[in-house]
Amino acid sequence: MSRVALVTGGTRGIGEAICTALKDAGYTVVANYGGNDExxxxFTERTGIPSFKFDVSDFEKTKDAIAQIESDYGPVDILINNAGITRDGTMHRMSFEQWDAVIQTNLASCFNTCRSVIDGMRGRGFGRIVNIGSVNGQAGQYGQVNYAAAKSGIHGFTKALALEGAAKGITVNAIAPGYVDTDMVRAVPEEVLKKIVATIPVGRLGKPEDIANAVMFLVGDEAGFMTGSTLSINGGQHMY
Structure with missing residues (x-):
């Protein structure tokens, strides 16, 4: 029986590329999404991958949904925390609602999903968790104190959980993408996007597949000795 992989925010952009790569590799894949039913x-019609609608920022809804997924498809051995939103604004203009929405959806969701699968992973002696951070969580970004804080938090969350899971066969790693050609990035004004691309040494936006390829390595048996790491995939835009 193939291992079950759950990808949050899995029906578009980077999430869709990850889902497709996992399915092509023989995994049983389930995608989560938050609001765009259409x-x-x-996505499901195109890929054949089932999609479950639930709010990853809500602990009880997430717990119940994952219990249903495990009942339908089997225990989740691979978890990809990819769900994320932006609510940009400079600090002096940012509302608490903008701050809280991003922190809850992008960061608190990692606790909600991991808490729902970690006991099972520990009991089975195997787990692969990959959390999608961001270059802006490493370098910061003007007008994104909420997003940068959430993504930076993901990087710290990854290291701490990796220490807890290592002895139980659970690896926990993160990927920090740079600017990738997705709906979220395409929403940036064209003149701003041109300036961003000009700062990327390879001279282009990333592709969703660039991130999916790294996920495929991290979830494989071959990556069993790699945990607590953050892979920066940003075309050379930020190196440290």
Whole structure:
């Protein structure tokens, strides 16, 4: 029986590329999404991958949904925390609602999903968790104190959980993408996007597949000695 992989924010952009790569490799894949029913339906029709709608920022809803997924498809051995939103604004203009929405969806969701699968992973002696951070969580970004804080938090969360899971066969790693050609990035004004691309040494935006390829390595048996790491995939935009 193939291992079950759950990808949050899995029906579009980077999440869709990850789901497709996992399915092509023989995993049983389930995608989560938060609100776009039309896109989720099209995704499932296109890929054959089931999509479950639930709010990853809500602990009880996440716990119940994952219990249902495990009942339907089997225990989740691979978890990809990819769900994320932006609510940009400079600090002096940012509302608490903008701050809280991003922190809850991007960071608290990692606790909600991991808490729902960690006992099972520990009991089975195997788990692969990959958390999607961001270059802006490493370098910061003007107008994104909420997003940068959440993504930076993911990087610290990854290291701490990696220490807890290592002896139980659970690896926990993160990927920090740079600017990738997704709906979120395409929403940036064209003149701003041109300036961003000009700061990327390879001279282009990333592709969702660039991130998916790294996920495929991290979830494999070959990566069993790699945990607590953050892979920076940003075209050379930020090196440290």
């Amino acid at each position: 896109a989720a339906k099209a």
